[in-house]
Amino acid sequence: MDFSRVELSDEDAEFQTRLAEFLASVVTDEVIERDRRTGENFDEAVHLALGEQRYLERDYRDATDGGFSRVQRRIWELEIGRAHTPWFHWGTTAMVAKSVERFGSDELVDEVLDGVLAGRLRLCLGYTEPDGGSDVATCKTKAVRDGDHWIVNGSKMFTSNAHNAQYVFLITNTNPDAPRHHDLTMFLVPLDTPGVEIQGIRTVDGDRTNITYYTDVRIPDRYRIGEVDGGWAVLRGALDAEHGTVAPVADGLQKLAVMTEHLLLLAEGCDRVAAVAGSPDERGRRAIDDDAVAYRLGRGIARTEVAASTAGMFGRVAIAQAMREVTPDLMDVLGAAGGLTRGADGAADDGGAEYLFRLASPMGVYGGTLEVFRNMIAQHALGLGRPAYAAPSGTGRSS
Numbered sequence: 001m002d003f004s005r006v007e008l009s010d011e012d013a014e015f016q017t018r019l020a021e022f023l024a025s026v027v028t029d030e031v032i033e034r035d036r037r038t039g040e041n042f043d044e045a046v047h048l049a050l051g052e053q054r055y056l057e058r059d060y061r062d063a064t065d066g067g068f069s070r071v072q073r074r075i076w077e078l079e080i081g082r083a084h085t086p087w088f089h090w091g092t093t094a095m096v097a098k099s100v101e102r103f104g105s106d107e108l109v110d111e112v113l114d115g116v117l118a119g120r121l122r123l124c125l126g127y128t129e130p131d132g133g134s135d136v137a138t139c140k141t142k143a144v145r146d147g148d149h150w151i152v153n154g155s156k157m158f159t160s161n162a163h164n165a166q167y168v169f170l171i172t173n174t175n176p177d178a179p180r181h182h183d184l185t186m187f188l189v190p191l192d193t194p195g196v197e198i199q200g201i202r203t204v205d206g207d208r209t210n211i212t213y214y215t216d217v218r219i220p221d222r223y224r225i226g227e228v229d230g231g232w233a234v235l236r237g238a239l240d241a242e243h244g245t246v247a248p249v250a251d252g253l254q255k256l257a258v259m260t261e262h263l264l265l266l267a268e269g270c271d272r273v274a275a276v277a278g279s280p281d282e283r284g285r286r287a288i289d290d291d292a293v294a295y296r297l298g299r300g301i302a303r304t305e306v307a308a309s310t311a312g313m314f315g316r317v318a319i320a321q322a323m324r325e326v327t328p329d330l331m332d333v334l335g336a337a338g339g340l341t342r343g344a345d346g347a348a349d350d351g352g353a354e355y356l357f358r359l360a361s362p363m364g365v366y367g368g369t370l371e372v373f374r375n376m377i378a379q380h381a382l383g384l385g386r387p388a389y390a391a392p393s394g395t396g397r398s399s
């Protein structure tokens with residue numbers, strides 16, 4: 001394996017410098033502070049600025065179609081994370097826009113694509129329902145045809161960023177009597193349609209997300225994406241993109257795993273906590289001289305490095321697992337002051353570890369739980385077959 005640094009061409013080096021300078025100018029301390037306080041993971045001014053500079057468009061498009069080259073894409077993904085950009089929802093918007101381009105009508109593509117690339121329009125995901133999210137094919141939200149319109153009724157849980165978005169990519173059930181996977185139809189529902197209600201909810205870690213209600217929401221057929229009852233085919237591509245299931249490339253310049261931005265924050269957090277642990281306290285003692293502290297910090301840094309080097313679906317699991325395992329250690333090393341948030345009097349590490357600890361808890365849930373990811377790896381990457389959920393022995397049940 002070759003771990004040498006990639007030599008950047010003059011053009012790529014200039015791209016990196018300009019990008020880093022630009023991000024520093026828009027992702028200000030104030031933006032970061034607000035993002036950590038509100039849990040929004042979105043900042044409209046930053047998003048519009050990225051659109052105006054054509055960064056969104058270049059990220060969206062392939063290299064052959066005016067997008068970033070592969071080296072630039074890697075630089076982009078790293079710099080956006082290093083700048084602490086409130087950013088997580090762009091991936092959702094881009095993923096939905098690609099489904100619209102692939103399966104939607106030309107009229108719908110014309111309605112949304114330019115606005116998406118300019119940053120004016122954001123698209124959110126309406127998959128999960130109050131009764132469960134892992135099994136996305138189980139959908140109770142109904143769409144019933146009414147001439148050249150559809151009437152939608154139901155509710156979706158965790159419709160993140162809906163309050164900053166203009167459309168929701170909605171799974172509906174259009175054929176309750178059909179077999180599983182043949183009953184779904186996808187729509188891009190404008191969120192300002194009468195009958196749509198967005199209610200904010202805050203997760204235990206402080207993230208802002210929403211529950212959305214759809215009551216007799218009447219939408220024209222042109223907002224349908226793909227065939228009637230053919231929603232599963234539309235959904236598959238979008239789910240693969242969300243899960244990071246992309247084919248590996250021969251030269252090793254893999255697409256970074258989903259959620260690498262979080263891991264970059266963790267790497268910085270480890271460095272900052274190591275600096276605190278290496279500094280003498282008022283009695284001249286350094287925490288790092290305690291073997292247990294040195295061991296836990298070393299283990300955390302090693303786990304972070306391993307996760308950073310793991311691509312695709314495997315990386316998605318490794319990153320969330322590293323976040324969950326390393327952040328409690330960082331909090332422990334800092335002691336009670338580690339629990340104070342950024343800006344609070346006496347906060348250790350300026351609240352960085354506290355933020356990481358909160359960020360870590362839902363990471364193994366949204367976009368698919370770690371258990372579901374492990375099943376997918378077992379089934380699709382390792383070829384171990386479908387998991388068998390047998391009842392515990394002795395219950396007398398066989399399935």
Ligand SMILES: Cc1cc2nc3c(=O)[nH]c(=O)nc-3n(C[C@H](O)[C@H](O)[C@H](O)COP(=O)(O)OP(=O)(O)OC[C@H]3O[C@@H](n4cnc5c(N)ncnc54)[C@H](O)[C@@H]3O)c2cc1C
Pocket residue numbers: 124125126127128131132133134135157158159160161203207209362365366367368369370371372375
């Ligand atoms: C902060 C946040 C933001 C989110 N944003 C969005 C969003 O924008 N749009 C959206 O549609 N959804 C969103 N979600 C929902 C998320 O995708 C679901 O929470 C997730 O898919 C799990 O579904 P669930 O919470 O209903 O848990 P369930 O599916 O009810 O699972 C409960 C438990 O059972 C386990 N389990 C379930 N099925 C299996 C299986 N087959 N094998 C092994 N274990 C299993 C799970 O791992 C979990 O531990 C968000 C969630 C959070 C927390």
